[in-house]
Amino acid sequence: MRCRAIGSSSTLPDHVQLDDSNDFCANGNVPFYSPAQCANTGVSAAQYGTIVANPAQQYNGLTGGNVNLQPETALTRAFGVVITPTALPSFSATIDYFDISVSNLIGPLGGDFVLGQCALNATAQFCDLVHRAPNGSLWLSPAGYVADTDVNSGKVDTAGVDLTLHYRFDLGAAGSLLTDFSGTYVQKFAFTPFLATTYDCAGLFGPICGPPLPKWRSNLVLDWATPIHDLDFSVTWRYINAVKVEYTSSQLADTGVDPTYGDIRLPSFSYFDLSAAYRLNNVTLRLGVNNVFDKSPPLVGAGEIGNVVFGENNTYPQIYDSLGRFIHMSVTAKF
Numbered sequence: 001m002r003c004r005a006i007g008s009s010s011t012l013p014d015h016v017q018l019d020d021s022n023d024f025c026a027n028g029n030v031p032f033y034s035p036a037q038c039a040n041t042g043v044s045a046a047q048y049g050t051i052v053a054n055p056a057q058q059y060n061g062l063t064g065g066n067v068n069l070q071p072e073t074a075l076t077r078a079f080g081v082v083i084t085p086t087a088l089p090s091f092s093a094t095i096d097y098f099d100i101s102v103s104n105l106i107g108p109l110g111g112d113f114v115l116g117q118c119a120l121n122a123t124a125q126f127c128d129l130v131h132r133a134p135n136g137s138l139w140l141s142p143a144g145y146v147a148d149t150d151v152n153s154g155k156v157d158t159a160g161v162d163l164t165l166h167y168r169f170d171l172g173a174a175g176s177l178l179t180d181f182s183g184t185y186v187q188k189f190a191f192t193p194f195l196a197t198t199y200d201c202a203g204l205f206g207p208i209c210g211p212p213l214p215k216w217r218s219n220l221v222l223d224w225a226t227p228i229h230d231l232d233f234s235v236t237w238r239y240i241n242a243v244k245v246e247y248t249s250s251q252l253a254d255t256g257v258d259p260t261y262g263d264i265r266l267p268s269f270s271y272f273d274l275s276a277a278y279r280l281n282n283v284t285l286r287l288g289v290n291n292v293f294d295k296s297p298p299l300v301g302a303g304e305i306g307n308v309v310f311g312e313n314n315t316y317p318q319i320y321d322s323l324g325r326f327i328h329m330s331v332t333a334k335f
Contacts, residue, residue, distance in 0.1 A: 014149055016142040019061025020111030021207070023138045025119070026053035037119040040127055047136040059138045060145035061111040062131075070152050074102045080162075090168040099159040104152045109194055111146035112207045154192040161185045175226045183218030199246075205266070205300075206246030211316045212266060214241035230279035238271040240319065266298045271321060282334040294325040 025038035027050060033041075035048045043051065080096035118127040133144030165181040191209065192198040201209035220237040244265050275288030297320035315322055 014062055014064030016060050016062050016145045018058040018139075019063055019108075019148050020059035020115070020138070020146055021057050022112050023051070023053065023059050023115065025136075026051045026138075033119050040122045041115060041118050041130050042127075042132040043136050051136040052140065054139045059111065060142065061108075061148040062145050063108065064149050066150045069106055069150060070104050072102055072104050072106055072152075074100060076100050088167070090170075092166045094162075094164040096162040097159075098162065099157075101155065101157045103155040105154050105156055106150055107153050108148045108150055109153055110207055111148045113193065114146050114148065151194065153194050156192070157190040158186065158188060160187045173227060175224060178221075178223040178225070180221040180223070181218065183216065186213060186215050189213050199249075201246070203241075203243055204246040204249055205243050205316070209246045212240075212243040212319050214243050216241040232277045234275050234277075236273040236275075238269075238273070240269040242266060242268040266300070269295065269298075269320060271295060284332045286328075286330045286332075288328050290326040290328070291321045291324060295321065296324060297322050 024032045025041055025043045025048070035043075035045060038048055039045070077099040078096060080094060083093040083095075085091060114126050114129050117123055118130050129147040130138075131143070131145055131147065132138060133141050136144075138144040138146065161184070163181075163183045163185070165179070167179050169177040169179070171177055186202045188200050189202045189209075190198050190200050193208065199208060201213050203213065203215045205212040216239075218239045220239075221234060222236075223232060223234040225232050242265060248264055271290070272292045273288065273290045274292055275286065278285045297315040297317070299314050300316065
């Protein structure tokens with residue numbers, strides 16, 4: 001079963017670094033937040049509308065570990081069926097349903113989330129985490145930052161289906177063709193952060209939901225065993241369903257981030273990989289090309305990525321191929 005990483009802890013000492021992507025009380029962003037809302041975050045009346053914004057959209061956060069963290073706990077419920085029909089002896093199918101609940105989730109709240117909750121709701125537990133420098137800035141010096149260390153931040157409830165299909169075709173004099181298909185459908189990914197509000201992040205991405213979580217992902221592998229002894233070719237199709245930025249969801253439209261900012265939708269992506277393997281006695285030669293058509297990853301604004309842990313170079317390299325076409329070769333030997 002393929003599961004998304006949903007929690008991590010840090011052993012680094014607390015330190016101020018670039019961590020957030022927005023300060024909507026900085027010059028150029030007001031009046032997105034009113035004077036009263038900005039005052040909740042520590043902006044004086046004289047500073048309102050005069051705070052210098054970071055043109056790179058990077059703001060300071062206090063990040064690191066937390067000695068008060070409690071361990072995450074999980075309850076996993078799963079069942080499945082395996083189908084191997086006698087009429088098709090070379091065919092098998094596996095269908096697995098999973099339902100996983102994780103509580104005491106470990107991770108940062110996200111500086112943008114903290115700042116937004118403080119501005120909109122004047123909640124003391126969030127406003128106490130906002131530390132503006134004397135000039136009101138959250139980036140011009142280490143004195144301005146939003147505390148964003150790891151906490152037990154909430155819980156996650158996710159459910160979905162894993163599907164696997166396997167079939168071998170006999171091609172006679174042309175060899176044989178092995179087909180393997182695997183896919184995952186995410187029915188829900190209900191994320192409850194520090195507050196009691198629950199967001200279903202399936203099919204979304206953004207500062208609160210994190211990296212893109214497509215509702216459907218799949219791999220199809222065609223492996224041709226040629227009649228030439230120990231020579232194989234394979235083609236892989238990797239598919240990633242389209243996702244939307246979380247601001248477009250009514251449940252996440254009012255989370256303290258400008259809903260008019262950034263990309264609305266990342267389209268579906270298909271990647272194709274080719275490889276060949278030749279075995280000669282105890283030596284195996286492999287040559288392959290990933291992302292044959294050199295497809296570039298989608299570009300995402302800093303406002304959608306949020307915490308810099310989620311993305312890099314304005315994309316999500318853990319989801320999409322960030323390096324384009326990749327050629328690889330290897331030689332292995334057994335003695």
